[in-house]
Structures are given as C-alpha cells and as structure tokens.
Amino acid sequence: MAIMGLLLLALGYGTFRWSADCSAEVGGISIALGLLATVAAIPLGIFTGRLRTHQTEEILRGSFERFYAGQPNI
Numbered sequence: 050m051a052i053m054g055l056l057l058l059a060l061g062y063g064t065f066r067w068s069a070d071c072s073a074e075v076g077g078i079s080i081a082l083g084l085l086a087t088v089a090a091i092p093l094g095i096f097t098g099r100l101r102t103h104q105t106e107e108i109l110r111g112s113f114e115r116f117y118a119g120q121p122n123i
Contacts, residue, residue: 057083
C-alpha cells in the first residue's frame with residue numbers, strides 16, 4: 050500500500066514537472082491519492098500486525114524435547 054502511494058506521488062510530481070499545463074488536474078489527483086494511500090498504509094500496517102503461526106506451546110515443547118533436550122551425541 051505504501052509503495053503504491055509513493056509511486057502515485059512520483060507520478061503526480063512527474064506530471065507536474067514535465068508535462069504541459071493541461072494535465073495539472075491529473076497530477077493533483079495523483080499526488081492527493083498518493084498521499085492518501087501512504088497515510089492509509091500506517092494504520093493498516095499497525096492493525097493487521099504480523100502473521101502468527103498456530104503452534105502452541107505444547108507442540109514447541111514436544112519438538113524441543115525430541116530434538117534438543119538431553120545429552121548431545123558427540
């Protein structure tokens with residue numbers, strides 16, 4: 050989402066900078082949408098959070114005891 054917003058900002062800036070004056074509306078809309086998408090990415094990233102695995106403590110402890118607990122085989 051943030052990358053899309055930044056690309057829209059760049060597109061709007063490029064439209065303003067290197068295009069004729071008839072495309073000022075397109076550049077303005079692109080910059081506004083880019084700012085909106087970039088700002089919207091902040092709460093989206095905060096509230097969605099990281100993906101969590103569904104491993105419970107019992108499964109993790111079982112794996113630890115099978116593979117890592119006890120004397121090392123040297």
